[in-house]
Each structure stands twice: as structure tokens, then as C-alpha cells.
Amino acid sequence: MPSYDRSVALWEEAKRHLAGGVSSNVRYASAPVPLFFARGEGARLYDVDGNVHIDYILGNGPAILGHAPPAVLKAVAESLADGQVFAAQHERELALAQALTRLIPGAELVRFATSGTEAVHMAFRIARAFTGRRKIVKFEGHYHGWTDQTYISVRPSLNEAGPASEPVAVPESPGMAPGALDDVLVLGWNDLAAVEALFARHGGDIAGVIMEPVMVNGGVIAPAAGYIEGVQRLCTAHGALFICDEVITGFRLGLGGAQGRFGLKPDLSIFAKAVAGGFPLALVAGRRDVMEILLTRNVMHGGTYNGNVQSMAAALAALALLEHDGGAAYRDMERCGTRLMQGLAELGRKHRLPILVQGFPAIFQTFFTTAAAPRHYRESAACDRDMAAAFSRALQEEGIRVNQRSAWFLSTAHDTAVIDETLSAADRAMARLHS
Template identity: 40%
Template sequence: MTDNYTQSRQLFQRAARSIAAGVNSGIRKLEQPVPLYFQYGRGPRLWDVDGNEYIDFQIGQGALLYGHAPEGMANAIGMQARFGTHWAAQSELEIEVAERLQAMIPSAELVRFNNSATEVVLHAFRLARAHTGRRKILKFEGAYHGWSDEGLVGYGPPPDVWGDDEAPAKLHPSQGVIPEVLDTFVVARWNDPDHLRRMVAKHAGEIAAIIFEPIICNTCCMEPVPGMIETIRELCDQEGMLMIADETITGFRFGAGGAQKYLGFVPDLTILGKAIGGGLPFAALAGKVSAMQKIIDGTVVHAGTLNGNPLCLAASKWCLDEVQSLGDSHPAAITELGRKLMDGLRILADQHGIPLRPQGPGLVFHTVMLKPGAAEGPVRDYRDYARRQDAPRWTHLRRCLLDEGVRAIERGLWFISLAHREADIEAALVGAARAFAKHASEWTAP
């Protein structure tokens, strides 16, 4: 396999002498053959320090819904930078952004700003516990809600310790976690409404909230089965729990109203991140007045020196205006492009005898690489994914794609941005054809 990444390799070796593990987010170290270093991006394209050009479907882990370096956003940031980047006080910008969120998202009666979705998740959990007087949060196995002690409970447990199907283990992938945190969670299986009912009944009167991604995008890409979200809403109403939609990834990608409007439900609290800031560190908690009351009366503390930072607000205002300007045409256009890419990848896979099975709604999707003998059909939950996904083989194919200028996320997720055009999809499939042929000729099972 060729190595076109000499400069990135040298920079990574240099970084290891000053940055712990050489990277500033652990997942970045997983990139093969080496964590890449980039010089600039424009629209759907990205160039690394070795001069390699990529059609980018990683797109900032989904944050760059608008593509790389959109001119309007750069102008908005630049203008605000001349006025000031931080005041630790109020500005009219924060009202303007809040009012846009109210207009766009039906459940956003009030909002509060933070700098990352991880912070917002912690804020939502604190608020839910205060609102209900209960300790426990129910989440779904394999779901990612930030990297904190609380957000990673139940994320990615290996099969030998994940517990039986009826009682998924409450595990955390990191050392150093406060052990008592694990006891404040209930872990259920995604896309099994009956199992969810049993878990809620087992912990009746103990659960403050149910948190979920409307479409799970951090582990595979799993849309809800019929009745799943309706069951969450029903149980929350029945048991006095708060319904928390984590729209860090789905927010604005599925339209101005997020996945909640796209799928037709109304949560009590909503986590917003990534696309709300277009690549700047910005996030928000949106919710009903009743769910936000403990913040209003001051009995729940929510603070942050950089909350409502004007530089990030200027970017967010531009981003939200972009989404609103698309009207009802969004997300149909990027969905169509994504489905064309999915279909093309599947055709190439079949031509080369590669068991690649793209799944998802199109505007975001996952390339499932089936293990030898694995069952066909959609992946519905984390355990199903862990049993069927051939991670080493996907890693090899992903490297082949990278060598041909097509960049997807290491874990197999693909995003379509508003900057992608049909010509980009066609060019990506041309590169993918070479990559699939190379993978088919080189791959041998370990």
C-alpha cells in the first residue's frame, strides 16, 4: 500500500513530544495510517499538509453542515472579531440566536447556551434530577452523549462483559470514573420498545429522564423502529420523566426543526451541538418552560465563563439563517445525494464481492462491513452491530478510500453537507471504484 502521508507522519511524531499521545481527542489517534494534518478546506473538499486532496464526508464529525470555510460565515466571524471576542456579559446576539431557535424548533420555548454538547448533556441531567427529585437516567446501550463520566455509561461494551439481553451492563470505557456514577443509570436496548417498558417498570419512580439520539449516529446509523419514539414519549408522560432528545448530530441536518420535527415528536429538553456552531465551539440546551423552571428560579446552577461567547454567536446566527433560508427544500436535496452515494457504494461492493451494506437515511449513513457468515438485513441495535461489523476489514477499505481521495469517518459514518454537489458524489464514486478494486485484491482476513 502506498504512503502519501510523509509530512503528517513527521508532524505526528513531533506532536508526541509536546501533546499527550500526540492528539487532542483520543478518537483521532485511531486514524490509519497516521492521524492526518490539514492545511485548508473549501466547500466539500479538504487538503492535507502533503498536498493530498479529499472529497470530505467526515465534514468535521458532522459539525460542518455548511461545508468548509463558507464565505458568509467567515465574514460574520471576522466582523465580530473586530468588535470583540469575549465579554463575559450579554449581547444582543444571544437574544437573536435564541429567538431563531424558538422559531425553528417547536419544543424550544427557552434556551441556554454552552460551549460543547458534552456540557449541555450534564446540564440536562442536573436539570432533570432537580425537576423530578430522582437520581437515575435511562439511556440506550451503545449511545454516545459526550465523553464525561455520565455521557459514556453503556457506550461500546465488549461482548464478554456487556451482560445478558435483559439487563445490559452499566459499564464505562474509561478508567478514573467515579464508581457511584454508574449506579445512577439504567441501560436499555435501542429499538426494542417492549424491553424499554420492562426496564422502566423495573425502576418505576426512580428515573428522572430518558435520553436518546432520535437516529443513533455515533454507533452505526440506526433509525428508530415504528413505535420506539412514541413509546419513549408515552412512558415519560406516564412516569413523570423528562424526554431528552440528543440532537447533537441530527439537529438542523434533518431540517430547521431538527429530527424531532422530521420524525414528529416533541421532547421536553433538546441537546444541540455541532451544526449549531458550524465548526465553532457552541452548543445549546432548548426546552419547554416547565422543564427549564429550575434554572429560571435559580435552584439549578448553570454557569460558564465563555457561555454566550459573541464570536460563536455570530457564527451560529449565520448558520441558523442558512438553514432557515432553505425552507422546505431541506433536507431533501442532501438526502437525495446521500442515497445516490449509498447506491453507488453498494453496486461497487457487489461487483467486487465485498460485504459492504450502507444503511441510514442518506444525508447521514453508515457503511456496515459484514463479518463472514453474518446475517443480512438492517442493523437495529448496538449488540447486533457489534456481532456483525467486521471492523478490521472496514479499516482496510477506509484506508484504500483515503488513498483515492475519499474521506469518511474512521468508524464508518458518512455525512453529506450542504456544500456537496452531484459532481462531488460522482467523483467520489470514481475514486471509490479504484479503492474497492484495490481492497478486493489486497484484503486477507487476519
Template identity: 50%
Template sequence: MIDAVGNHEGSETLHAEAAELLPGGVSSNFRLGGPSVPLFFERAEGSHLYDVDGNRYVDYVLGMGPALLGHAPADATAAVAETLARGQLFAGQHRAEIELARLVVELVPSAELVRFGLAGSEMVQLAFRLARAATGRPTIVKFEGHYHGWYDTALVSTAPTLDEDESRALGEPSAPHLPSMGQSVAALADVDVLPWNDLDELGAYLDRHGESTAALIMEPILCNTCVILPRPGYLEGVRELCDRHGVLLVFDEVISGFRVAGGGAQELLGVLPDLTVLAKSMGGGFPVAALAGRREVMELAGDGRVLHGGTYNTNVVSTVAALAVLRKLRADGPTIYGDLARRGTRLMEGLSEVAAERGVPLHVQGLGAVFNTCFGVDDVQSYRDYRHADADRQRALLRALIDRGVRVTTRGTWFLSAAHTDADIEQTLEAAADAFGAL
């Protein structure tokens, strides 16, 4: 049965009040937008969100991905509650971080040493610093449509227009596109941008610029653009080119890590990076992130040659929450990932079917645990394919779904959790069928 949503009056009132104190009435720009205003929520539990107007949603946003085990996962909340009275920050070490590091090393195939932080964006900075220190080279290569956090050194060409770029020669960096006013152009002086999923581009670039390239960073599954999988042989080819040119390979597994498999995309796809950025799913909603990687690179931070700091790193709450999540994934991995794949596939196929029945040209792409829906494009293999997607239609669908009690990210990315049930999936398909009819 569809959970018809009433009004958003409470959210509208609170948003007006918030806007007096918070720019845009929000605390992250990614929360701007929504049905009429950014919604205000009362609580979240399992696969559901409850807003201040008493509306209930099946949630496929999951806090932008972290709630892999569902909202308020019992193991993590119990572990956190148990430690609350014992203090949070020692400006020193505690036992739980050793065990957490051990679990990361156990689960993530390329991990030998681990440093912890609070957010993906900051661990990307550590990856860049280590890569430059390890190679003695300045340049970081990132790829069109990949997102590596909001800091000046990484925020470039996340959704470029590419208009001015069509005459670019093979393997030459594409024109950098700065998404935000106020960004430091200097901070991007040693960052080059290339099209992804194209070995010829990368090979030609490294033939010319390999000697000054410290690292490539990529989402090994491009979750931030349409959930694009690497072409067969692409990651293997990238690995080979990196080895040939002495360039470090950094996988940003902030979304794919612990989500697409216990060991992330590198386990699923069988190609190992030198450094891996992890965040989101490892904390079950609590703020925790990690950089994991090869011993000889990570050790540069261990003797102080590369600086990594952070007052709140391995605070007790984040650490024990992550420990509970990773223990659960290690213990129940086969069931959890099996269910995610089965339910996610059912949802993807069901969405395609109900859209086709109503003549709606919906394109569904990705994996069960994370996939994307969009319009006006087909078989998207790169950001360049995706930029022709129909954003207006996308917005209309997401609003129609919200009105029917289903919440999806504004980019059309759907995250599944271990808490979603078969009943949630069927209810979502019913809501989607109704929404497609209304579009």
C-alpha cells in the same frame, strides 16, 4: 477522476514532533488512528480538506459533523470577521444571543427556552441536572451504543462487549461498560443502561424503576452506531411510557439536530422530547451548543435553583457564527435539505451498487445527510445487531478510500454537507469502486 493521494511524510514528521508535546500527538482521542498516523491538515474549504503533503480529500468527516454548510461557510466567516474587533466576552449579555435563541425556538419544534454553551458534552450535563431537579428523582437511563459526550456521568456502554450480559432479565439494566480507565464509578451510580429500540425492555424497566427515574436520554436517530432509525412506533411508545411514569425524555440531537431536518430528528419523526441537546451543525465549525426545552423545566436554571455556568458561553464569535448558520438554514432549508437527501441517497445507492458489482458485502444504512457503511451485518436495528460488524474490513476500506482521496470517519459514518456537489459524489463512487476492487 480519482484524486490519488501521494505520501503522508509531512504528517508523519509533524506527528512525531507533536507526540513530544501532546499525548498521542493529538488533542482528542477520537483523532487517533488514520492511514499511517493522524493526518495534519493545512486548510479546509467547502467539501474538501487539504493536508500538509498537498493531498486533497473529498471530506465526509466534516469535523465530525459540524460543517453542514461545508468548511469555512461564507455567511458564518463573514459574520465572524465583522465582529472580531468588537470584543469577545462581556461577562454579560448581548443582542445576538436573543436572536439566536429565537431562531432555535423557531426551528426546533419542542424548544421553548434555550441555554447556550460550547460543546455537546456540557449541555448533556445541564440536561441531567435539570431533569433530576424537575422530577426530584435520581436515575438517568441511557441506551447501549449511544454516545452523549466524554464526561464521567455519561460515558458508559458506548460500545459495550455485552459478553457477560446474555442472562440479563427483560427490563433489568445491562451491565455498565466503562470505556475509559480512570472513570468515576460513583458518577455512574445513578445511571442505568438499557438496549434501545425495544419497547418491551423499556416498559418492563419503568414498571419496576419508573418512580426513581428522572429522564431517558437517547439519540433519536442512533448516529453513533450505524445510523439506526427508530423502529416504527418506537419513539411514540417511548413518549407514552415517559408520560405515564412522569419521566422526562431527552433527545441528544448533537448530530441529528439541524442535519436531518431544520428541526432535527424530532421534526423528521414527529415525536417531541422535553429537552433537546444541540451542538455540531448549529455552529458551522465554530464552538457552540445549546440545551432547548420545555419552559417549566428550563426555568429551573433561570431563577438559580439549577446552576449552569460557563465563562465562554455566548462568546461573540460562536454566537454570530451560529446565527449566520441558522439564518441560512431558515432561508434556504428546502433547497439545502432537498439536495442533502438527493445527493446522499445517490451516494448510498451508488456505494451499494459498486460494492455488489465487486462481490463486496457492504451494508449501507441511514439517511442522505448522515449514513454508515459496514461489513458482515445486515439490517441493523440495535447496538446488539451492530456489534458483529467486521471492524478489520471497515478499517481496510477506510484506508483504501483515503488513498484515493476520500475521507470518512473511522466508524464508517459519512456526513454530507451542502457544499458537496454531484461531481464530488461521482468522484467518490469512482474511488470506492477502485477501493472495493483492491480490498
């Protein structure tokens, strides 16, 4: 069994100075305590107790090139002497905007921010200003940040969520403004008829419909055939904006994100995480006529660190690596991720465990269920979460780091040797579940 004595001691000390001992509530979900890490390199993290972890959390997605990618660090190091924050424009910012409008199908204009949560807030403001309407439609199980207007029905308990045909908007945290629920309409995902019925009732009030084009936060569930296209057609017919939250899928499912993979052109999109190879950067991209209201109608969006020199340098270097040799990095991730997904499924059969591996090679999830693959949040929530948590703990004891809901992020550093090592460890971890 690995020792975590120093992490335990540091967390006890951290609680004296940091609220809860962490800087994000998501980080509580670690055993035996929120772990402390000393460094990361490639596919591995090294904790303060000397344990080595093959990392499939990757900072919750940003480290698509692995930890400390040399080319990105070199670009950032070279930028440091140029300054950090100008409160003005610079050429790296323009160069990145040019690259993004070339790569992202729905991007005629972009605007930079620092975090995905902040960029979602910007997209909502743009949608409301452009349409003159108030209401935003979101879906159960989709996460769009932790603000009052977004942290709604992300992981609601099923006894609070109401009937599947008419879900109740459930606030996910104490302290949220009650009025925030007034402007949010909640639906179950992958049900086009439900979207049609909602537009029939509220079409003139809906400013936009936001979704993860793949429901990563609710189980890495792909959209049903024709579903996203049908939602966008309904938005267009009713004068609402179709908003894709590609904070996770962007630059993870391909250079054009999920929209490039599925052949979409959303009215607005939000990107973050993988775009800068681990450095803080987010953006809103969209139709020219929609995005231009930031200027023409003086719709307010600000931010001291937007477009900062180091994040621009990091993103330019990261995208250059991802684009190199016709996107060879993605072909390698597809190959290695497919091998890992198939290997985990085979190990489940070997150990007679009801494991389901669902998603895409660069981001997938393992479930424990005897039912069919989940199509929406409520089916995902019905899977065996206790077994998933036990599997996560067993993997950690074998040197494999996945999050508590058993989502797996891959990077370009997860090569064949790393995948083979992971599968050997997963074999031992599954054997532990029987002991």
C-alpha cells in the same frame, strides 16, 4: 500510494508537547498516524503532505456547510471588532434564541453552552432537579459525551455487556468514578418492552431517559415505528423527562432536527455541532416549565464562553443559509446523499462485497455484513469491523476521508460533481479490497 511523511514527522514532534500528540482521543483513529491538515475548503481538506481529501468526516459533523463557508466567515469577521466575551448578554444571543425557539419543535426556552458533552451534563442536572430523582436511563451504543456519568456502554465488548435482556453498565475508560454507574440504567435500544419493564421496576427513581433519536454513533440506526413515541409516553406516565440528544441529528436531518422529522416534542433536547456551521456552540432546549428552574430554583449552569459573540454570529449566518429558499440546502443534500448511498450499494453488488448502506442522506454508515440491517448496538457490533476499517483505508488512498467505523457525513458543498468523483474513487477502493 499517498505519502504522509510530513504528518508522521509532525506527530512525532507533537508527542513531545501534546499528550499523545492530539487534543482528543478520537483523533487517534487515522492511518498511518493522526494526520495533520493545512486547510479546508468546501468539501475538501488539504493535508500537510499535499494530499487532497474529499471529506466525509466534516469535523465529526459540524461542517454542514462545508469547510470555510464564506457567508459564515464574513459574519464572524464582522463580529470580531465588537469583542468576543462580555460575561453579559448581547443582541446576537437573543436573536439566535428567538430563531431556535421558532425552528425546534420542543424548544420553548434554550440555554447556550460550548460543547455537546457540557450540554448533556446540564440536561441531566435539570432533569434531576426537576423530578427530584437520581437515575438516568441510557442505551447501548449511544454516545452522550466523555464525562463519568455519560461515557458508559458506548461500545462495550459483548463479553462485558451482559445479557441483552439486562445489559450491564460498562465504564468505557479507566479513571471513571465507580459511583457514576450507580445512577445510570442501561438498556438495549429499539425494544419498547424492555423500557416498560424497567419503568415497572424503577419508575419512581428515574429522572430521565436519554437517547440519540437516530442511533448515529452505533450505526446510524433509525428508530422502529412507534418506538420513540412509546418511550416518551412511558416517561410522561412515570413522571420522568424524555431527553433527545440531537448533537449530531440537530440541523443535519432538517431545521427541526430529528424531532421535526419524526414529529416529536421532547421535554429536553441537546444540540451542538452543525448549529454554528463549524464554530463551537451547544445548547439545551426544552419545555418552559422545565427550563425555568435554572432561574426559579437556582439550578446552577455556568460557562465563560457561553453565548460568545463569534459563535452567535456564526450560528445566525449558518441558519440563514440553511433556511434560505424554503430549506433548499436540505433538498440538495437529500438528492446528493441519496445518489451517493445508492451508488455505493450498486458498487458493492458490482464487486460482490456484502456492503450495507444504512441511514439518511445527510448521515449514513456503510457496513459489511450478510445479515439483515442492524436494529441496535449488538447487531451493529456483529458486523465485520475489520472489513470496514480496510474499506476506510482503501478510500483514503483514493482521496476519500471517512471515519474508521465508515460513517459518512454530507455537507451542502458535496454537490453532484463531488458525489461522482467519490463514487469513482469508491469503485477503485472496493477493487482494492479484492487485491
